[in-house]
Amino acid sequence: MFKYLVSLPVLLPSLALAQTTSTGDLLAKVDDDRWSIGVAASVRQSPYAGEGTRVRPVPLLTYEGDRVFWRGLGGGVHLINRNGFRVDAVLSARMDGFDIDDLGQRELRANGIDPSQLSDRDDGLDAGLAASWSSRAGEFKLSALADVTDRSGGYEIAADYAYAFKWGRSTLIPGVGVRWMSDDLVRYYHGTLDEEISRGVQRYQPGSALVPQVSLAFSRPLGEKWRLLGAVDYRFLPSEITDSPLSEPDTDGSAGLRIGITRSF
Structure with missing residues (x-):
């Protein structure tokens, strides 16, 4: 039973916190079937001014193949996978963008x-x-991703x-994590552009x-092939983000909820 739990790779950024989190890894392998399909809703408290x-x-x-995997909005290839140690080459969508018209x-x-002077x-x-x-x-994960x-x-x-x-x-599946974002990444999504x-x-x-x-994910079977999946998380936002003129005043964090249902094959 324990081996099943700790060998439970990433479901998707919107449901399992982020594309490369350990919480997402464990959640995605709750279902041992190779294929699954479903739909989810992602709800997040936006840090941007007036977006709500x-x-x-x-x-x-x-x-989930022996070498290749695809999970929601990203996937990759297992380069090394043995004795509890895994190295993956990954590709992941970053869904942090916004339209100015959606802000307040x-x-x-x-x-x-x-x-009127801002860009999307x-x-x-x-x-x-x-x-x-x-x-x-448990599981520990270290990842490094760059905008391609x-x-x-x-x-x-x-x-x-x-x-x-x-x-x-x-x-x-409770989890904790920390992400370091480079200045270019922070400036694009939370700063003002040169233009x-x-x-x-x-x-x-x-x-x-x-x-x-911090996060908490869960999985619950609904019959033999159906499964309910979900996660809640809270991100503690640093001053580099909260001090931005694009941010909602007096915001120091962002809570998120994701819930979905899948069918395995």
């Missing part, structure tokens, strides 16, 4: 920003490496720990940022 709660539908398509015009003006921020695509170690004490679409030109290094245990018919500054927008170009988070 961000809701997104997310497809859940998972394939009044809130941005209160922050000293003219919304695009989602991106990251690629990199992820290494994980599984043992009786040159939206931000930045990169992120993350460390995560998670532990899975049974509670009745459900599997619960905006040239239009008269106030200059705000923060440095790199460290974002801790």
Whole structure:
């Protein structure tokens, strides 16, 4: 039973916190079938001024092969996979972009920003490496991802720990993690761009940022082939993000909820 729990790789960023977290790794392997398909909803308290709660539908398509895997909005290749140690080459969607029209015009003006002078921020695509170690004490993962679409030109290094245990018919997976984002990444999504500054927008170009988070994921079977999956998390936002004129005032964190249903084959 314990071996089943700790050998439970990433489901998807919107359901299992982030594309490369240990919590997501353990959750994705609760179902031992090679294929699964489903749908999820991602609800997150947005840190951006006036956006409120961000809701997104997310497809859940998972394939687990001996070498190749696909999980929701990303996938990769197992380069090393033996004795509880795994190294993967991964590709992951970064869904941090936003349309200016979705932000609060009044809130941005209160922050000293003219919304008409701002540009949208695009989602991106990251690629990199992820290494994980599984043992009786849980799973630890270290990952490094870089923007290959040159939206931000930045990169992120993350460390995560998670532990899975049974509670009745459900599997619960608490986790903790920390992500270090490069200055280019933080400036693109939370600073003001050079093109905006040239239009008269106030200059705000923060440095790199460290974002801790805590999470709890769960999985519960619904019959033989169906499964209910979900996760809650809270991200502690640093001053590099909260001091941004794009941010909601007095915001120091961001809570998220993801829930979905899948059918395995």
